[in-house]
Amino acid sequence: MNQIMETILHRRSIRRFAPEQIDEAALEQILQAGLYAPSAGGRQGVLFAVSQDREVNLRLGRIKRANSNPRMASGGNYVSREQPSIADDPAITDAFYGAPTVITLFAPKGFLFSAEDCAAAAENMLLAADSLGVGGCYIGQGWTAFADPYGQEILRRWGIRTDYYAVMQLLLGYPRPGDPHPTPKPRKEGRVLRV
Ligand SMILES: Cc1cc2nc3c(=O)[nH]c(=O)nc-3n(C[C@H](O)[C@H](O)[C@H](O)COP(=O)(O)O)c2cc1C
Incomplete structure (x- = not known):
């Protein structure tokens, strides 16, 4: 198996983090992986807002947690037993799990492929991270972290276009x-249809 395949199979969502910050050279490579991802029409519309401010990350993670669907996993229906998600554990108050680096991916509101562009960049970055020994997790519905006055203030502080x-x-x-x-x-059976 080549290295890319090994990384694809090895990558898992990490939600339990060591306290130390990630290496700057590793972060640069992870960002490069995002910048070189495919984008619809080659527009390169995704913006990567890197926050290593623990206070900001914690406050945004708490806002996101408060805005999350309270439905909890139960019985055989769980996200992860080893690295519980907010859906698994109601005691988790930070939807960013104390991650020392939180990158918010922004894209134009009016563009049809904004979500796809971000997802493609994110997967490139998750694979790059895994290959460098850095744990990562994809967090959907990014806007819910900013859905209160503090979040709106942060968007202005970061200079995010409206x-x-x-x-x-x-x-x-x-x-x-x-x-x-x-x-x-x-892996669930029957998902590949050789039509
Ligand atoms: C679109 C999308 C949204 C996700 N949102 C969250 C999230 O809000 N919180 C979280 O802990 N994990 C989130 N995840 C990670 C998934 O839970 C995870 O990928 C899945 O359980 C499979 O585990 P694995 O990544 O270890 O293979 C998301 C993944 C995707 C693709």
């Missing part, structure tokens, strides 16, 4: 020492 919206967040940090690397759920 015709852009927060599509998603990408969490980055080193996995907590001693945590086993999560195992993937078994």
Whole structure:
């Protein structure tokens, strides 16, 4: 298996982070992976807002948690047993799980492919992160982290244009020492249709 395939199979969502900040050279490479992702029409419309301010990340993560669907996983229906998500554990108050680096991906409100562009960039970045020993997690519905007066103030502080919206967040940090690397759920059968 080549290295790309190994990384694709190895990557898992990491939600338990060591306290230290990630290496700057690793962050640069992860951002480069995002910048070189495919984009609809080659427009390169995605903006990457990198926040390593723990106070800001915590406050935005709490706002997002408060704005999240309270539906909780139960029984056999769970997101992750090894690295519980907010859907698994009602005691988690920060939807960013204390990640030391939170990158919000913004894209134009009026563009049909904004979400797809961000998802393509995010997966490139998650794979780059895994290959560099950095843990990452994709966080959907990025706008809910800014849905209160503090969030709006942050958007102004960051100079985000009002015709852009927060599509998603990408969490980055080193996995907590001693945590086993999560195992993937078994793949569901019958999803490939050779038509
Ligand atoms: C569109 C999208 C949105 C997601 N949103 C969240 C989220 O809000 N919180 C979270 O903890 N994980 C989120 N995830 C991560 C998924 O829960 C995770 O990818 C899935 O459980 C499979 O686990 P794996 O990434 O380890 O393979 C999201 C993933 C995708 C693709």
